[in-house]
Amino acid sequence: MMPRYFNGREIELLAPSGNMDIFKQIVNANCDAIYIGGKSLNMRMIRKGFNFSDEEIVEATQMAHDRGKKLYVTVNSMLNDQEINQAIDYLHFLNNTKVDGIIIQDLGILQLCNEYKLDRFEIHASVMMNVHNIDFVKHLQQSGVSRVVVSREMDLQTAKHLQVETGIETEYFVHGDMCTVNGGNCYYSSLVLGNSSNRGRCFKPCRWAFETKKDGYTYPTEYPLAAKDMNMYEHIPELIESRVQSFKIEGRMRDTDFIVNLVNTYGDAIDRYIADPFSFDRNKKTDELFENRKRDFSTAYAFGNPGLDFINRRYEGTGKFYSTGKMFSTPTEEPSITNDLINDVVSQLSEPESSNPSPTKHRMSVKVKDYEQAKLCMESSVDRIYIPSEVFYPNEMISIDQLEHLRSLNSQTDIFLELPQMMDERQLEMTDQYLETHGHLFKGLLVSNLGAIQKYADRFQLVANYNLNIFNQRAISYYKDFGVEEFTVSIESKRRELGEFIHLSEEPLEIIAHGPLKAMYLDLNLYDNTHVLNPSEKSDNDHVENDQLVLKTEKGENPVYIDQFKKNHLYTAKEFNILPILGAFEKPISFRIEGHAYNADDLREIIDTYQKAIANPSQCDQLFEQLNSTKAGFTLGALSFK
Structure with missing residues (x-):
């Protein structure tokens, strides 16, 4: 031909x-x-x-x-x-x-x-x-x-x-077939079912039936993620x-x-x-x-x-969501933490023969949502804070005056700017202008795409975010060659994979330690449903404020946040909590708290708890028992699976 x-x-x-x-x-x-x-x-x-x-x-x-x-x-x-x-x-x-x-x-x-x-x-x-x-x-x-x-x-x-x-x-x-979620940025199947959409085993939770809830009302959306x-x-x-x-x-x-x-x-x-x-x-x-x-x-x-x-409506309700005419999964509750699970994860993380018998010096970072949280972190002397440039409504970007004040509070806490997960040309221009004027206020950048690495590696210390989906040492080597200095472990790593990844890694690693995990990142604006549909009944949200949109199945509610660029960020209902296994990490790790879902008092308690655990890992079990979930419970996400 x-x-x-x-x-x-x-x-x-x-x-x-x-x-x-x-x-x-x-x-x-x-x-x-x-x-x-x-x-x-x-x-x-x-x-x-x-x-x-x-x-x-x-x-x-x-x-x-x-x-x-x-x-x-x-x-x-x-x-x-x-x-x-x-x-x-x-x-x-x-x-x-x-x-x-x-x-x-x-x-x-x-x-x-x-x-x-x-x-x-x-x-x-x-x-x-x-x-x-x-x-x-x-x-x-x-x-x-x-x-x-x-x-x-x-x-x-x-x-x-x-x-x-x-x-x-x-x-x-x-x-x-199309996805509603940005490519490489859907973790729902992995976190809830142990089958990664980035590794050819997506169980299609986007095709589940969800009700939409907001402002104390339920909206009859049926299948709001089905493209x-x-x-x-x-x-x-x-x-x-x-x-x-x-x-x-x-x-x-x-x-x-x-x-x-x-x-x-x-x-x-x-x-x-x-x-x-x-x-x-x-x-x-x-x-x-x-x-x-x-x-x-x-x-x-x-x-x-x-x-x-x-959004598709042709086969909704019949089960024929796929070319095969059958569903891959049904709504499933996020896995809970059990003693057997803790023991199994700990066994996978433990080094066969520890080559470093000296005490391990872990670090703590916190991704904050506003100035109040950032100030709290500085006063608590955490090692690093991340200030997001994708800001969830109703929060606003931390101002330059506030940044200047934060820098005056202590010199021990490094301030990093988290860049947008996806960056179009307009956002790159905005970032260029912002960093040209105010880049001196930041120790480095938390990056989620190669475009940002290409532009800023020669000017800032770069930390690779988990959205880069780094699963192996060859990928680390690739990013290191282009200027990335620290790597966030993929939130899709199962327990065996995490243990092996850490044992083999020689570069500094960060792990999401606490907070709801982002399961989906979408251009689709789910909030539009509340503007075009009539509410079917009154119903308060279970674990977040009523002004927050959630997607609900009979197995739980997923909060959906919207940023200033109208991107939607769907999170797990449960809080990821690494406390019960923290003592098994023998190599130095930076543990990150995702703070966006917490008020100041809750975040202060979480920071204090993790600082105690890092200082004295033998207390981890006791600290885990004492910490109460403010959401739907605690989970180890993908670590729940072998």
Whole structure:
């Protein structure tokens, strides 16, 4: 098959294939490239009978090349340290097989490719890497990435601007299953069910039934996180004008006939537009696509934030949320802390033979929500405070005068600025201006994306936040090479993984120690539901003030905070609490308290309790028993699972 071109720019239709039987049909369909997953290390590991053996990858590569098509392999799971050797062997195999490209999420994979000089395939940044600004792209280009699957929340004109400014190849999802949560920033499945959405085992809690509660009322939202399917079929001209090179169809878990028909329909439309743009009929076969849809359709963020129109209502109530026609999970309570769990986690954390018998010097940091909390932390002489730049309503950003006053209270507490979890070009400009004028007030920055690392590593001490999803030492090595000095452990680490990660790490580590955990980070504004729906009944919130929106199932309530950029932050109902296992940490650790959910008195008690535990770990059990939860109880989150 000859490549497609429009005005000299190559256009690629990229089709999915879940297994070899499907591939044998897809490879003859009207597409230019196909992406598949191997037997491990990819984001579709949850369904049996899918993915390719090594022998099948060799066969598929030859079949694709014989037909003039490209083959890409997804190596897009996050890897723990035990999987690194497996990844090295697998990457060498793919390199020798001469697949055309690999799709990655974990920067540890990128580190391995560069270390072993694996250059027979292209490296593409997965949508799960959440690429969303120019500096992010430039950083990846320097490391050998040739294509980025842009963030699902990116509109087409921003994608065009990114491509024009960097020259990177861009890939855009044009059809199929979508997430409401920003890529790589959903931890709900991992924290509640022990199955990570970043490691190919998402149990889809976004498809649960939730009621929305706010201001003492319940709103009948049914399924407020359930996204429609993407459908850009009628907008091929706009995709091409936006300089998107690869049109990506989602569906490695869909059946053969559905995918083949979908691919041929898109391929025909692209060919018709290339052949004669002036007479292009963008509505041809739209009725057929609509009749065969799995869910209702949306153009998602392609032309701006879709708001509540992004939410699917087609199959709600029938259980048919997925292409397989069945649900993956039902509402589940967040795991509680038990004595057996504590003992098991402690055994996983303990060093086989301690090489440092001297007393361990732990540190404490606190992420604060306002000036009152920051002042309390300074007076309590915590080691570090983080001041957020994404500020939850009704709080306001700590003023410059307040910052100056905080610095005068003591010189022992370092003040860091937490940058936004995602940073578009406007936010980067705001941050540049703010730091240019007031950067001297901060010891360093807490960063959550590569764009921020690219811009600020030479000016500030950088701490990698947990949102970077660092699971292994190769990823640490990658970030260290680019100036990151300290690393926050992923909140998805299970107990065995956490113990191994800490034992192997030589760099300074920080661990979230206390507070509700952020389970979802969304552009979707759930607060809009309260503006368009009529309340069904009166009902007070259980654990947060009534002016706070919560999503409720019969198993609990999840508070949702909104920041000044209208991003939504969904948190766990229970408080993560590391007190009962704190004494098992033999290496120096910085323990972080997430303070946003507490009033000053509650935060003072938590700080005091942890300071006592750090000073005398033998008191941890007693201190844990004495500390009462102000939320729905205590949890160890992902550490509850092996």
